[in-house]
Amino acid sequence: xxxxxxxxxxxxxxxxxxxxxxxxxxVGTSEGTVRxxxxxxxxxDVIERFTISTRTGNVQAxxxxxxxxxxxxxxxxxxxxxxxxxxxxxxxxxEQDVVLVVDAADTxxxxxxxxKARDQEEVVSTKTRLILDEELG
Numbered sequence: 001x002x003x004x005x006x007x008x009x010x011x012x013x014x015x016x017x018x019x020x021x022x023x024x025x026x027v028g029t030s031e032g033t034v035r036x037x038x039x040x041x042x043x044x045d046v047i048e049r050f051t052i053s054t055r056t057g058n059v060q061a062x063x064x065x066x067x068x069x070x071x072x073x074x075x076x077x078x079x080x081x082x083x084x085x086x087x088x089x090x091x092x093x094x095e096q097d098v099v100l101v102v103d104a105a106d107t108x109x110x111x112x113x114x115x116k117a118r119d120q121e122e123v124v125s126t127k128t129r130l131i132l133d134e135e136l137g
Contacts, residue, residue, distance in 0.1 A: 001046065008027060020038070061104070
C-alpha cells in the first residue's frame with residue numbers, strides 16, 4: 001500500500017458510495033487508476049467489504065466480552081457475529097477479548113444480548129457501553 005491507496009481508502013471510509021471519478025479528481029489521478037487500485041485492494045483483502053452507517057433511532061452499544069484463556073476466541077467471535085443485532089465483532093487486546101457493536105431496537109434488546117453473551121460457557125465477564133453519538137471521520 002502506498003500514499004495513493006491510503007488517500008483512496010480515506011475517501012471510501014467517509015462514503016463508500018463515492019464515485020471513482022470523484023475520487024480520481026480529489027487525489028489527482030484517473031478514474032481507471034482508482035478502479036484498478038480498489039479492485040487490487042479488494043483482491044488483496046485490504047478492503048474486506050463496503051458497508052453503510054445508519055441512524056435508526058435504535059440503541060447502539062459496545063458489549064465488551066472476556067473469555068476464558070483456553071478458548072478459541074475466533075470461533076466465539078464468528079458465532080456471535082451471526083447474532084441479529086450485532087453489526088461488528090472485533091477481537092481486541094487488553095482486559096476484554098471481543099467487542100460486539102450492537103444496534104438494538106431498545107434497551108431490552110441490548111439487555112437480551114448481554115444475557116445471551118453471558119449464557120455462553122466460554123464467557124467469563126462482560127462490560128457494556130452505550131454509544132451516545134457517532135462522528136464519521
